[in-house]
Amino acid sequence: MRTETFTDRFTVAAAPDRVHAHLADPTNHIGLSPLIVAVRDIERSTDTDGHTVLRYVAVERFRIVGPLRYDNILHVRQAETDPGRRLVMQVRSPARVSVRFVMDTEPDGTGSAVTVTVSLTMPTLLRSYVVRTARRVQMFRARTLAERMSG
Template identity: 50%
Template sequence: MPIETWQHMFAVAAPPETVHAHLADPHSYVGLSPLVVAVRDVRPVRDAQGRAALGYVAVERFRLGPLRWDNPIAVTLSTVHAGRALASSVVSPGGVRLVATTELAPHGPGTQVTETVEVRCPAVLRAFVLRQARAVQLRRAAELARRMS
């Protein structure tokens, strides 16, 4: 499966330590990520590089008119560089794999946030997954900026 990668940069008003603390808490992603409606089963794990991490299940809710579908995804959230970068590795049903790396850098009194997203998925889901992942990334950035204002 080919890997699709893109990046989004934006600024928030809070310092990197505050942003990092918020993003390091799995429960912060409820509402931060527009599809995530619940987080459960948070537990300590090791990531693919052997670093201490948190594993959890995030429940994404998709709606199509009156129908809804709850999609449980397995997430591993790790700190890549203390206070400066985090990585979320997602395993979703249907063979969808996503890694989002968020880098934080001081920017005046606030933070410059750079999020890089890598997605692998079956060709049949590609257009839908890429469209959803990009839309979620942009809405998550706007919500983080709002929360940090």
């Protein structure tokens, strides 16, 4: 198994509480990632530290060739570890790939700075594909979030 970590920081022209609330709602991740096409089975609880925890299933769709596609079922645990500021998402894929996202939102001038740290663990044979895809998704997320928050 290989582990890779990278961090991106981008600005969004919206208040931090609005940006954080958008990221904290799992249904908003449909289209925020170009691969997520559905979110279902959302369960809410509170952990022993009093943090809000959501568990849900996200469907990641890969186009193979032409009309052929593969729906990858992801199991997600999302915790709001610093209410209004930090989300931590643990994602498990059936391909023995796991991803940990730490999303921090803070004031930045008249808008927000969003810092996302992505930690990937995957089989060595999948490393190149997984890292390349995660970086592409992260750039798409930054652009799409900025577009959504600008209105």
